[in-house]
Amino acid sequence: MAPLLAPLDQHNSTLVRNVHPVDWRPPTAAARYNLVVIGAGTAGLVTAAGGAGLGARVALVERDFLGGDCLNVGCVPSKCIIRSSRVFGEVGSAAALGVHVPPGVEADFGAVMERMRRLRARISDHDSVERFTRLGVDVFLGSARFVGPDAVEVDGTRLRFSKAVIATGTRAACPAIPGLAEAGFLTNETVFGLTERPRRLAVIGGGPIGCELAQAFRRLGSEVVLFHSGPHLLNREDPDAAGIVQQAFLREGVHLRAFAQKDPLVEYRGEGHVMFEELAQTIRTEVVFTLFHVTVELEEPGLEPMQAHDGALHYEHETSAGADVIAAAGGTATALATAPSGNGGSFAQAPAVN
Ligand SMILES: Cc1cc2nc3c(=O)[nH]c(=O)nc-3n(C[C@H](O)[C@H](O)[C@H](O)COP(=O)(O)OP(=O)(O)OC[C@H]3O[C@@H](n4cnc5c(N)ncnc54)[C@H](O)[C@@H]3O)c2cc1C
Secondary structure (H helix, E strand, O other): OOOOOOOOHHHHHHHHHHHHOOOOOOOOOOEEEEEEEEOOOOHHHHHHHHHHHOOOEEEEOOOOOOHHHHHHOOOOHHHHHHHHHHHHHHHHHHHHHHHOOOOOOOOOHHHHHHHHHHHHHHHHHOOOHHHHHOOEEEEEEOOOEEOOOOOEEOEEEEEEEEEEEEOEEEEEEEOOOOHHHHHHOOOOHHHHHOOOOOOOEEEEEEOOOHHHHHHHHHHHEEEEEEOOOOOOOOOOOOHHHHHHHHHHHHHOOOOOEOOOOOOOOEEEOOOOOEEEEOEEEEEOOOEEOOOOEEOOOOOOOOOOEEEEEEOEEEEEEEOHHHHHEEEHHHHHHHHHHHOOOHHHHHHHHHHHHO
């Protein structure tokens, strides 16, 4: 059963109809597939479409929503919100450009989120079960697990394969911050379901996603405090570039708190209030957002590899040819550092049609 994307309005209903139609009847499984792809996020969709385009017999298995994080709870919704928030960035510098904007301009948060849901639903046709079926891919909705060296099972249906690609992505996990699990927090899976603007938002983790959401919510009117550990925001970027972002945040009123030495202690104080005691400070917030810690999505029984090395996942079932049979792609590959993101696609597509 697919989780509901809140709120279940007409836009999200259209989205679900496209990417996880509840009345979907799975096709009769082929005797053997050239390629079985597990996970229909960006990596899985590209792999499946590419394989089918080369003439391979392809099965694509998705547990939740086709489109994965990117369409449903990642790139697409975040960029929609950023687009709206950018208007406020412009308003902030309008006077310097000779444009007088009267004070008191406010964002209609509900309308911003509604626009996001509308656009997401509109483009979801591209990642839909129907479109992939038209491309010649057999789409199965359910959780896949390996049941043999050349077979996965989805809701009792066995799919035999010559090659398999695991494109199950990653998922937010609770960081080891005392009190946070009890307090409750948002992740990318829930933040885009908000319909009311949080008055105060604490963002834990100053990576690209933490930064973009901190700035967007600040511009849309929330009071935002961003907690970050490390020498500077955006740890992987050049310090000078990160410094420009940091200056913009200070100008725009995003409160930065570094906790290089010490995790912020989190305490739930009832009625939606969470207290952070970080160094000597206490900060009140209603909502906490974090993607600070993610885990690779191989949690289904039968999907956990024995080991990951030499650019491949190694399974209990694997034959001596196993390393050439099963590959990881997209976020799974990046997280396991087995192969460059997207590599699974080319791995699978070329030999699959031989
Ligand atoms: C807020 C946010 C903003 C982002 N913005 C950008 C951006 O602007 N640009 C960019 O390039 N990237 C961005 N990203 C990152 C991007 O979303 C990911 O890199 C991309 O979604 C990874 O794709 P994937 O296919 O590897 O995994 P996913 O998209 O996670 O897809 C994996 C799929 O596998 C399914 N699955 C898991 N287990 C099973 C199973 N056992 N059986 C069947 N199916 C299963 C899951 O349900 C999921 O649909 C953003 C991410 C977030 C969270």
